[in-house]
Amino acid sequence: MTRIEQSATFAVWVTAFLAVMFLLTPLVVTIAVSFGSSSVFTLPPPDWSLKWYARLPATKGLAPSLVTSLEIASLSTLIALLLGTLCAIALVRGRFPGQEAISTFLVSPLMLPGLVIGIAMLQAFRELGLRGAWASLLVAHVVITLPYVVRTVLGALSLFDFSLIDAARTLGCSYLRALRKVLVPSLAPAFVTSGMFAFLASMDNYPISIFFTDAWTKTLPIQMLQYVEESPDPIIAAISTGLIVLAVLALLVADRLIGLRRLAEF
Amino acid sequence: MPDFLRIAGAGKSFAATRVLGDVTLGVGRGEFVSLLGPSGCGKTTLLRIVAGLLRPDAGSVYLDGEDITTRPPHRRDIGVVFQNYALFPHLTVAENVAFGLEARRATRAHTQATVARFLDLVHMRDLADRSVKVLSGGQQQRVAVARALAVRPKLLLLDEPFSALDRKLRETMQIELKRLLRELSTTAVFVTHDQDEALMMSDRIAVMNRGAIEQFDDPATIYHRPATAFVLSFVGMSTRLSGSVVDAGDGQVLVATAHGPVRARGAFPCGAKAFVGVRPERMQLGPGLGRENEIEVPLRDIVFQGSKVQLHFTAAAGDQVVVETVQLPLGFEPGAHIKVGFASNDAMAFAAEALP
Amino acid sequence: MTAKVAVARRREPVDRVAWLALPAVAYLVVAYGWPLLLLLARGVTGPTGLTLAPFASFFADPFHWQVVANTIKIAALVTLVCLLIGYPTAFALAWSAGWAQLVLLAAIILPLSVGVVVKAFAWQIVLRRDGVVALAMVKLGISSEPVRLLFTEAGLVLGASNVFLPFMILPIYSVVKLIDPRLNEAGATLGATPFYRFKRIVLPLTLPGILTGVVFVFSLSIAMYVIPSLLIGDRFQTLATLIGRSFLFMRNEQLGSTTALVLLALAVFVVAGSSILARRLERSQ
Numbered sequence: 001m002t003r004i005e006q007s008a009t010f011a012v013w014v015t016a017f018l019a020v021m022f023l024l025t026p027l028v029v030t031i032a033v034s035f036g037s038s039s040v041f042t043l044p045p046p047d048w049s050l051k052w053y054a055r056l057p058a059t060k061g062l063a064p065s066l067v068t069s070l071e072i073a074s075l076s077t078l079i080a081l082l083l084g085t086l087c088a089i090a091l092v093r094g095r096f097p098g099q100e101a102i103s104t105f106l107v108s109p110l111m112l113p114g115l116v117i118g119i120a121m122l123q124a125f126r127e128l129g130l131r132g133a134w135a136s137l138l139v140a141h142v143v144i145t146l147p148y149v150v151r152t153v154l155g156a157l158s159l160f161d162f163s164l165i166d167a168a169r170t171l172g173c174s175y176l177r178a179l180r181k182v183l184v185p186s187l188a189p190a191f192v193t194s195g196m197f198a199f200l201a202s203m204d205n206y207p208i209s210i211f212f213t214d215a216w217t218k219t220l221p222i223q224m225l226q227y228v229e230e231s232p233d234p235i236i237a238a239i240s241t242g243l244i245v246l247a248v249l250a251l252l253v254a255d256r257l258i259g260l261r262r263l264a265e266f
Numbered sequence: 267m268p269d270f271l272r273i274a275g276a277g278k279s280f281a282a283t284r285v286l287g288d289v290t291l292g293v294g295r296g297e298f299v300s301l302l303g304p305s306g307c308g309k310t311t312l313l314r315i316v317a318g319l320l321r322p323d324a325g326s327v328y329l330d331g332e333d334i335t336t337r338p339p340h341r342r343d344i345g346v347v348f349q350n351y352a353l354f355p356h357l358t359v360a361e362n363v364a365f366g367l368e369a370r371r372a373t374r375a376h377t378q379a380t381v382a383r384f385l386d387l388v389h390m391r392d393l394a395d396r397s398v399k400v401l402s403g404g405q406q407q408r409v410a411v412a413r414a415l416a417v418r419p420k421l422l423l424l425d426e427p428f429s430a431l432d433r434k435l436r437e438t439m440q441i442e443l444k445r446l447l448r449e450l451s452t453t454a455v456f457v458t459h460d461q462d463e464a465l466m467m468s469d470r471i472a473v474m475n476r477g478a479i480e481q482f483d484d485p486a487t488i489y490h491r492p493a494t495a496f497v498l499s500f501v502g503m504s505t506r507l508s509g510s511v512v513d514a515g516d517g518q519v520l521v522a523t524a525h526g527p528v529r530a531r532g533a534f535p536c537g538a539k540a541f542v543g544v545r546p547e548r549m550q551l552g553p554g555l556g557r558e559n560e561i562e563v564p565l566r567d568i569v570f571q572g573s574k575v576q577l578h579f580t581a582a583a584g585d586q587v588v589v590e591t592v593q594l595p596l597g598f599e600p601g602a603h604i605k606v607g608f609a610s611n612d613a614m615a616f617a618a619e620a621l622p
Numbered sequence: 623m624t625a626k627v628a629v630a631r632r633r634e635p636v637d638r639v640a641w642l643a644l645p646a647v648a649y650l651v652v653a654y655g656w657p658l659l660l661l662l663a664r665g666v667t668g669p670t671g672l673t674l675a676p677f678a679s680f681f682a683d684p685f686h687w688q689v690v691a692n693t694i695k696i697a698a699l700v701t702l703v704c705l706l707i708g709y710p711t712a713f714a715l716a717w718s719a720g721w722a723q724l725v726l727l728a729a730i731i732l733p734l735s736v737g738v739v740v741k742a743f744a745w746q747i748v749l750r751r752d753g754v755v756a757l758a759m760v761k762l763g764i765s766s767e768p769v770r771l772l773f774t775e776a777g778l779v780l781g782a783s784n785v786f787l788p789f790m791i792l793p794i795y796s797v798v799k800l801i802d803p804r805l806n807e808a809g810a811t812l813g814a815t816p817f818y819r820f821k822r823i824v825l826p827l828t829l830p831g832i833l834t835g836v837v838f839v840f841s842l843s844i845a846m847y848v849i850p851s852l853l854i855g856d857r858f859q860t861l862a863t864l865i866g867r868s869f870l871f872m873r874n875e876q877l878g879s880t881t882a883l884v885l886l887a888l889a890v891f892v893v894a895g896s897s898i899l900a901r902r903l904e905r906s907q
Contacts, residue, residue: 015710016714093639105650116882119879121657124656240743250735251731
């Protein structure tokens with residue numbers, strides 16, 4: 001390796017190191033603040049304390065919003081997985097006009113501003129007579145999660161060798177049994193990846209959800225932003241740290257199931 | 267005459283494995299040398315050291331009188347044709363061939379003329395503006411060769427370039443490559459595990475095994491006078507009869523084998539365990555007069571190979587008897603006991619422990 | 623970003639398979655496509671029929687031009703910062719192995735899993751005058767006394783880059799991973815210097831990934847709402863924050879809808895433009 005290549009390689013690793021520091025900064029800061037005793041956000045905190053965590057159960061609105069978010073995220077992800085997989089199969093195996101247009105359409109919610117989609121849905125749902133906040137949230141969140149599923153499963157299906165299903169059938173499986181024994185295990189990583197990202201996208205969504213809240217129905221991000229705007233104190237950091245811990249656990253599970261590297265290929 | 271390419275004492279280890287050990291090799295100007303050996307013998311490692319893509323732990327490389335051991339690959343003036351061709355997928359055929367010239371800041375006119383000339387030489391002129399992604403294996407190979415030669419390197423290295431091609435195509439490419447190299451007077455080092463390929467193309471062959479060169483000679487010598495048991499068994503087929511030496515002298519030994527006494531060339535002390543190797547086409551079938559060695563063995567298989575017939579016989583444990591003939595005599599059937607004979611001068615004795 | 627569709631050549635019940643797509647497509651048409659069309663239709667329909675009056679009055683106000691300019695400027699800066707940091711990092715990710723790769727992957731994916739409110743809130747803390755960044759800048763000699771980065775454009779760019787960086791790294795990484803290392807070796811044996819090899823082999827081959835990353839980050843940046851709300855406040859408005867204010871605080875749905883359509887037009891322009899660029903890239907390669 002020449003001197004130039006060595007310096008370039010060194011610069012790449014230094015940048016990567018700085019990028020890692022940069023990316024982890026908000027998480028580290030959040031955790032540090034959550035264990036601080038002061039109600040002003042000074043770093044480093046004057047003293048360590050668990051008092052903000054002690055106050056968590058009593059925080060108004062936290063539990064309901066968390067439950068709402070989890071419900072909406074799980075349900076919408078499941079629906080998206082079902083609808084999205086069927087659709088991906090059709091797109092890969094079928095031959096009909098407008099396939100490329102359809103797949104672009106299905107993925108487009110990811111690329112357009114959530115705020116705009118939220119407004120459009122708000123006005124349209126009003127028109128349709130869909131009034132309940134919870135139901136509207138669910139309908140909207142399926143729109144958010146569907147693109148993740150379609151894109152990932154479509155990618156995995158295009159790489160799948162369908163002659164394997166033929167091989168299974170010559171060995172005695174029926175078409176459905178062959179699908180179950182050959183296709184499903186092969187798609188499992190795609191399900192896990194897209195399911196995870198869809199779930200997270202739903203849990204994290206603000207721009208669309210903000211239009212479908214009422215006094216009883218709030219998702220977690222909306223509740224948290226309310227805390228930040230009304231009464232900012234480190235309890236928000238405690239909630240955030242809880243979310244970080246959940247995320248770490250989820251990633252550990254995902255790594256065990258399919259390996260972190262697969263997730264990076266979302 | 268000094269060597270054009272000289273490798274002196276090259277050594278390389280990866281982790282705890284010694285891949286190359288103290289290898290020395292000299293290649294003359296304009297010569298075509300093959301590095302022949304099984305996978306893992308170190309031939310590709312040696313090639314990459316010469317190309318500058320790998321730093322040796324020990325030893326030096328000299329090209330045209332200069333020590334290039336520490337020079338980076340882009341300053342060595344050595345061309346490489348890779349096993350998977352390594353064509354630039356985002357460039358056309360012509361752009362690939364032009365790459366080296368443009369990298370050396372050749373003028374537009376010179377580049378265009380050179381590219382055209384080399385595309386002609388490999389018969390790819392019509393596909394000049396095609397993307398390389400749609401080419402067949404043979405076409406990609408030709409572009410890779412043209413690309414490497416367009417910058418007129420002092421030395422061309424080829425790493426099993428034809429291994430992915432089918433037989434007919436491979437034979438065509440082998441002939442074309444030799445013609446091209448001769449026309450351009452380019453020195454070449456060719457890595458392969460296919461001994462037919464090496465025998466056919468090379469001026470000299472370096473047979474490698476476990477990181478060392480076992481023999482470096484012209485093809486005829488390699489074939490008829492293998493220096494070690496490994497060379498005997500790796501290059502070509504052979505009959506192998508094992509036993510112990512009962513008499514020695516005058517450059518010959520008498521070996522007592524399961525099939526009777528056999529006289530062969532070699533020098534071993536009495537009592538030493540040895541085996542005798544004979545090339546199949548050097549053996550004759552049926553009873554004959556005046557043959558120095560004769561054994562009788564049952565015929566097992568007859569393998570028809572077009573221009574010749576190979577006969578495999580059932581031999582004692584660990585031995586094998588193979589005879590090659592142009593035409594199968596009448597009455598030969600599996601199971602028949604046939605007399606097989608050969609001259610002592612065609613038989614070579616090797617130490618028994620040397621059996622690979 | 624178009625999803626490539628591999629068309630399988632089977633003679634089995636082809637049309638029947640196509641029906642599997644119906645539930646998803648129908649759902650999106652009703653829940654997403656139709657609402658957008660409705661928004662568009664409402665936006666160009668006045669009491670007397672088709673009209674562009676709302677847009678005319680929108681663009682007549684210089685303040686709105688400033689808002690559009692703010693949106694594009696911030697998005698461009700964020701994209702640039704993400705590209706400068708993300709491009710080398712993608713290479714590091716592709717080169718790394720073992721625990722180094724795990725650390726990199728975790729650092730990239732974990733923040734994605736945590737949520738924008740958590741991160742924006744953390745940056746609020748970090749960018750204060752007594753925050754970590756200000757103190758670091760003093761230590762490094764960049765500024766003579768602690769600077770407040772909160773409620774500044776610089777702070778917004780920093781915070782948004784932090785949130786969107788993974789979306790630049792991952793597409794570039796997926797392309798870098800596919801580059802055959804033999805190509806670089808081939809270039810070297812042909813006499814190309816390291817810089818020339820980068821310019822004519824690596825860079826062109828990573829261009830599709832760069833394009834994807836740029837489009838992703840730019841699209842996310844023009845649409846972001848939570849991050850500017852928390853990091854820059856009311857003095858600096860983007861299209862997204864203006865939409866939010868119109869609906870939630872000013873109760874001016876008309877302005878909100880019009881602004882939303884402007885933002886939508888911008889987003890569609892970006893996506894369509896990049897699609898054309900991507901196709902041209904594919905053809906030339």
